[in-house]
Amino acid sequence: MLIKLRQTAIVAEHILSLSSKNPFTRQLYHTTFPPVQSKLRALCSNGQLQEALLEMAVQGLEMKFEGYDTILNECVNRKSLREGQRVHTHMIKTQYLPPLYLRTRLVILYCKCDCLVDARYVFDEMPERNVVSWTAMISGYSQKGFSSEALNLFVQMLRSGTEPNEFTFATVLPSCTGDYGLDYGRQIHSLIVRYNYDSHIFVGSSLLDMYAKARRIHEARTVFDSLIQRDVVSCTAMIAGYAQLGFDEEAVELFRKLLKEGMCSNYVTYASLLTALSGLAALDQGKQVHNHILRHQLPSYVGLLNSIIDMYAKCGNLVYARRVFDSMPERTVISWNAMLVGYCKHGMGSKVIELFKMMRAEGKVRPDRVTFLAVLSGCSHGGMEDTGLEIFDEMVAQKDALEPNIEHYGCVVDLLGRSGRLEQALKFIDEMPFKPTAAIWGSLLGACKVHSNLDVGEYVGRQLLEIEPENAGNYVILSNLYASAGRWEEVRNLRELMKEKAVSKEPGRSWIELDQTLHTFHASDRSHPRKDEVHTKVKELAVRLKEAGYEPDLSCVLHDVEDEQKEKILLGHSEKLALAFGLLSTSDGTPLRVIKNLRICVDCHNFAKIISKLYGRTVSLRDKNRFHHIKGGVCSCGDYW
DNA sequence: TAGAGTTGCA
Numbered sequence: 001m002l003i004k005l006r007q008t009a010i011v012a013e014h015i016l017s018l019s020s021k022n023p024f025t026r027q028l029y030h031t032t033f034p035p036v037q038s039k040l041r042a043l044c045s046n047g048q049l050q051e052a053l054l055e056m057a058v059q060g061l062e063m064k065f066e067g068y069d070t071i072l073n074e075c076v077n078r079k080s081l082r083e084g085q086r087v088h089t090h091m092i093k094t095q096y097l098p099p100l101y102l103r104t105r106l107v108i109l110y111c112k113c114d115c116l117v118d119a120r121y122v123f124d125e126m127p128e129r130n131v132v133s134w135t136a137m138i139s140g141y142s143q144k145g146f147s148s149e150a151l152n153l154f155v156q157m158l159r160s161g162t163e164p165n166e167f168t169f170a171t172v173l174p175s176c177t178g179d180y181g182l183d184y185g186r187q188i189h190s191l192i193v194r195y196n197y198d199s200h201i202f203v204g205s206s207l208l209d210m211y212a213k214a215r216r217i218h219e220a221r222t223v224f225d226s227l228i229q230r231d232v233v234s235c236t237a238m239i240a241g242y243a244q245l246g247f248d249e250e251a252v253e254l255f256r257k258l259l260k261e262g263m264c265s266n267y268v269t270y271a272s273l274l275t276a277l278s279g280l281a282a283l284d285q286g287k288q289v290h291n292h293i294l295r296h297q298l299p300s301y302v303g304l305l306n307s308i309i310d311m312y313a314k315c316g317n318l319v320y321a322r323r324v325f326d327s328m329p330e331r332t333v334i335s336w337n338a339m340l341v342g343y344c345k346h347g348m349g350s351k352v353i354e355l356f357k358m359m360r361a362e363g364k365v366r367p368d369r370v371t372f373l374a375v376l377s378g379c380s381h382g383g384m385e386d387t388g389l390e391i392f393d394e395m396v397a398q399k400d401a402l403e404p405n406i407e408h409y410g411c412v413v414d415l416l417g418r419s420g421r422l423e424q425a426l427k428f429i430d431e432m433p434f435k436p437t438a439a440i441w442g443s444l445l446g447a448c449k450v451h452s453n454l455d456v457g458e459y460v461g462r463q464l465l466e467i468e469p470e471n472a473g474n475y476v477i478l479s480n481l482y483a484s485a486g487r488w489e490e491v492r493n494l495r496e497l498m499k500e501k502a503v504s505k506e507p508g509r510s511w512i513e514l515d516q517t518l519h520t521f522h523a524s525d526r527s528h529p530r531k532d533e534v535h536t537k538v539k540e541l542a543v544r545l546k547e548a549g550y551e552p553d554l555s556c557v558l559h560d561v562e563d564e565q566k567e568k569i570l571l572g573h574s575e576k577l578a579l580a581f582g583l584l585s586t587s588d589g590t591p592l593r594v595i596k597n598l599r600i601c602v603d604c605h606n607f608a609k610i611i612s613k614l615y616g617r618t619v620s621l622r623d624k625n626r627f628h629h630i631k632g633g634v635c636s637c638g639d640y641w
Numbered sequence: 642t643a644g645a646g647t648t649g650c651a
Contacts, residue, residue: 069643076644104644111645135645142646170646205647236648243649271649306650337651370651 040067044074049083053090063096072105081113088122100126104133111140131165139171147175151184164191166200173206182214199227205234212241232264240272243279249518251276252285267304274307281595281622283315284516306334313342316593316620316627333365340374346627347636349382369405376411381626383638385419388412406434413440417447418640422456438468445474449481450640457481465497472498472505473599476556480602483555491555510574510596512582519581524572530581537580538571545610553603575604575621579611591618599624600641609633 040059043052052071061067068087075084088106091098098106103126110119123129123137134157141150154172157164164172169192176185189198189207197203204227211220224230224238235258242251255273259265270293277286290308298304305328312321325331325339336359343351356375359367367375372395379388392412395404409432416425425444429436441464448457461478468474475498482490511520521528528534542550557566570576575596582592594608600623612619613633621628629636 065642073644099642101642101644108644130644132645137645139645165645167646172646174647202647207647209648231647233648238648240649266648268649273649275650301649303650308650310650332650334651339651341651368651374651 040070044070047074047078047080049074049080050086053086063094065099065102068096068098068102069105072102072109076105076109076112079112081109081115084109084113100128100130100133104130104136107133107140108136111136111143114144116140116144116146129160129162131162131168134160134162135165135168135171138168138175142171142175147177147181150175154188164195166197166203169195169197169200170202170206173203173210176210177213181210182216185210185214198223199229201227201229201231201234205231205237208234209237209241212237212244215245217241217245217247230258230263232266232269235263236266236269236272239269239276243272243276246279248276248279252280252282267298267301270298271304271307274311278307278311278314280511280513280518281315281593282513282516282518283312283317283593284513286311286315287320288516300329302328302330302332302335306332306338309335309338309342313338313345314622316346316622318342318346318348331365333368333371336365337368337370337374340371340378344374344378344381345622345625346629347381347383347638349379349384349387352378352382353384353387367402369402369408372402372404373407373411376408376415380411380414380418381637381641383418385415388415406437406440409434410437410440410443414443414447417444418450420447420451422448422451422453426456426459436463438464438471438474441467442474442477445477445481446641449477449484452481452484454481454485454487469501470503472503475503476601480553480555495559506598508574508596508598510578510594512578512592512594514582514585519578521574521577521581523574524569525574525577528577528581530584533584534577534581537584538576541576541580541583541607541611542567542571544614545607548610548614550606550610553601553606556601556603570603573601573604575600576607579608579619583611583615583617589616591620593620594622596621596623600628605635605639605641609635 040052040055040061043055049071056062056067056071059067068091071087072084075087084106103122106122107119110116110122119137119140123133126133134153138150138153138157141153150172154164154168157168169188173185173188176182176188192198192203192207198207204223208220208223211217211223220238220241224234227234239251239255242248242254251273255269270289274286274289277289293304293308305324309321309324312318312324321339321342325335328335336355340352340355343355352375356371359365359371372391375391376388379385379391389412392404392408395402395408413425413429416428422444425447429440429444441460445457445460445464448454448460457478461474461481464474465478475494479491479494482494507522509520509522511518519528525531552567552570554563554566554570557569559566559569561569575594578594579592582594586592600621605628608619608621608628608630610633611617612630619630621630623641625641626637628641
């Protein structure tokens with residue numbers, strides 16, 4: 001019997017030594033011959049790590065690789081920093097010199113527990129390193145957002161002569177961000193090609209994501225198309241890349257294509273798809289995705305629910321957004337922000353404040369910079385200037401909590417401008433600790449237009465044209481301002497200046513969703529299948545609306561043409577085409593929901609207001625900045641946007 | 642010798 005057992009043990013050792021790299025063989029070995037430290041393992045898996053350390057001494061495994069390995073392994077799995085530190089201290093106390101493998105495990109443990117300084121200490125003290133220890137340390141930096149440290153270490157690794165592998169490349173690529181990210185990324189890409197990892201699925205996903213984050217969507221797509229094998233992560237990375245750069249239609253299209261090809265989706269895929277649908281304001285399709293998620297009982301990850309809230313808010317359905325928000329078992333700061341931004345974009349200042357108070361009262365989640373941005377901007381869009389200014393003062397007073405940044409200062413300029421305190425706004429810009437951006441001057445110029453203040457407006461407009469001469473929208477607002485003061489000479493000069501600077505404008509387009517289909521119109525569009533009907537309808541509308549008091553605002557056109565031609569150009573604006581198509585294709589009383597990619601022009605805003613009154617339709621119009629809910633000739637923005 | 646890696650939401 002004894003001989004038989006001994007023979008079996010020899011065979012077992014042989015199996016292990018033959019192929020210890022093979023997980024199956026190891027599994028077989030451990031199943032057939034339970035290791036001596038089974039009690040130690042049991043204690044570890046129960047989380048009794050302190051007891052496990054004692055047991056190690058009892059079993060005589062103290063200062064032995066197996067003992068430390070068992071406990072450290074559990075510490076890494078459970079991210080138990082305290083116990084891990086005890087193991088580390090134990091090693092030092094007993095003067096045990098851990099081999100490379102255990103030192104690497106310590107690095108990994110400290111990285112996972114956010115103790116990068118400790119991880120680096122262990123790493124620096126290592127007498128020798130291999131690709132795994134380098135990659136583990138790079139991963140620690142990379143995952144915590146210390147990109148330059150990760151890249152530096154990667155360079156040091158190459159200099160040390162250690163060859164990177166597929167793990168290293170997949171780890172280091174997410175650190176190629178920021179100003180020089182693309183340059184580093186490209187260099188690493190050529191290394192990847194040299195090492196022949198360019199079609200590796202993890203490396204490929206990381207690589208395409210790097211290009212997408214650097215706004216190189218075509219290069220990202222080239223990498224994606226070159227992958228021999230695709231999985232949920234690479235597909236999601238590509239869809240997310242499209243969605244983040246505003247290629248919403250491409251994102252939805254790719255999702256549909258990949259779904260047909262049998263792609264698996266996870267909650268990240270749906271979150272990315274929802275981002276694209278939010279961009280398109282495709283409410284019906286968004287609802288369909290929400291139903292799909294409910295039907296398939298995908299786990300209700302907070303992140304996914306946040307995306308659903310955002311989708312409903314951006315599609316104009318705040319009731320649904322709030323319903324999802326209220327039903328959440330737990331909320332992150334992003335959940336609150338999504339809901340706050342939703343109310344803000346709809347100009348519902350009092351709702352923003354109500355929710356912000358609720359957030360503070362609940363006290364579970366701390367407001368961050370986006371929260372304050374939504375609150376300040378919500379006060380501005382909701383006509384609650386004084387409340388907004390009070391909140392900003394609170395922010396400045398609580399210096400340690402959250403320092404306002406340039407965007408918060410921009411909100412204050414907007415608040416002051418809206419309330420007509422234009423001189424005060426100028427003074428505020430002068431005294432703020434940041435250099436004013438084009439966005440700040442732009443918002444003040446808008447305020448000057450609304451309050452017909454040509455003096456301040458002219459100064460602000462010149463500042464704006466100096467720092468952002470290529471933005472056609474700026475010329476239009478300034479021209480509106482001059483036109484309303486009857487300064488036609490200045491309007492002409494502006495037109496000349498615009499020609500001189502060769503200003504190009506992003507083409508405007510508007511769309512409307514009917515039966516889950518988006519109908520898109522460009523300015524003076526002739527491509528829609530029902531173009532003739534639409535153009536006839538717009539002309540007919542112009543006649544009826546004029547009778548009801550619509551007066552085309554010709555200052556919205558900066559082309560040097562006759563007034564009659566200007567009127568034609570105005571009637572060709574994409575939002576008018578989308579509205580006309582909506583009227584043609586829906587029954588009486590149906591609300592119209594139009595989305596515009598740019599800021600809506602004054603003339604189209606007037607046009608929509610009169611339509612709502614004349615045809616008894618609610619028009620909800622989402623432009624680049626916010627929602628305009630128009631009912632009975634009155635807009636929720638109070639004609640200030 | 643085991644150990645290390647990629648995607649999303651304001």
